[in-house]
Amino acid sequence: MQPIAWQISLVLMTLVAFGFAFVAINSGRRQEDYAPLQKSAYRLRTRLFWGLVLVFGPAMIYTLLDLPYDAARARTGSGAVQVVDATGYQWRWELSRDHVAAGQPVEFRVTSADVNHGFGIYDANLHLVAQTQAMPGYTNTLRHTFTEAGTYKVLCMEYCGVAHHNMMTEIRVVAQ
Numbered sequence: 001m002q003p004i005a006w007q008i009s010l011v012l013m014t015l016v017a018f019g020f021a022f023v024a025i026n027s028g029r030r031q032e033d034y035a036p037l038q039k040s041a042y043r044l045r046t047r048l049f050w051g052l053v054l055v056f057g058p059a060m061i062y063t064l065l066d067l068p069y070d071a072a073r074a075r076t077g078s079g080a081v082q083v084v085d086a087t088g089y090q091w092r093w094e095l096s097r098d099h100v101a102a103g104q105p106v107e108f109r110v111t112s113a114d115v116n117h118g119f120g121i122y123d124a125n126l127h128l129v130a131q132t133q134a135m136p137g138y139t140n141t142l143r144h145t146f147t148e149a150g151t152y153k154v155l156c157m158e159y160c161g162v163a164h165h166n167m168m169t170e171i172r173v174v175a176q
């Protein structure tokens with residue numbers, strides 16, 4: 001242990017010992033002496049409770065108004081939806097098309113042929129732009145509108161076996 005660490009713990013233990021001593025010395029006092037204190041503590045607690053309800057109640061309702069599902073759709077922009085079927089295999093991705101148009105919503109329909117994979121789309125700087133899970137027997141819908149043209153990478157985001165790190169493909173986003 002570092003010298004400073006045991007000095008601090010010695011101070012803390014001393015404080016705790018004083019605390020015990022204080023309680024032991026004052027334990028003789030009668031119950032009634034605490035009644036006013038208890039009463040004001042309960043009053044404070046009630047106020048605190050209603051204060052929290054008043055602050056967090058409206059905050060909760062407000063945040064629920066902005067449910068992510070519709071917001072995600074609203075962000076996807078206008079124009080015909082470009083559908084891309086994406087299937088994960090150990091250890092590759094299969095996309096129904098290799099390019100999409102920028103500024104027009106894309107709907108990825110993501111599934112897996114074997115185990116769970118993570119479908120993650122990254123831009124040229126390897127920043128994640130959108131992701132969903134690729135699950136066997138289920139199709140997840142991921143909507144995204146690419147605002148910038150370029151070559152994007154699709155990487156697997158969930159460990160799925162020995163060649164997980166090799167599980168990648170590309171999708172080109174072309175300017176209209």
Ligand code: CUA
Nearest residue numbers: 117156158160
């Ligand atoms: Cu597929 Cu990791």
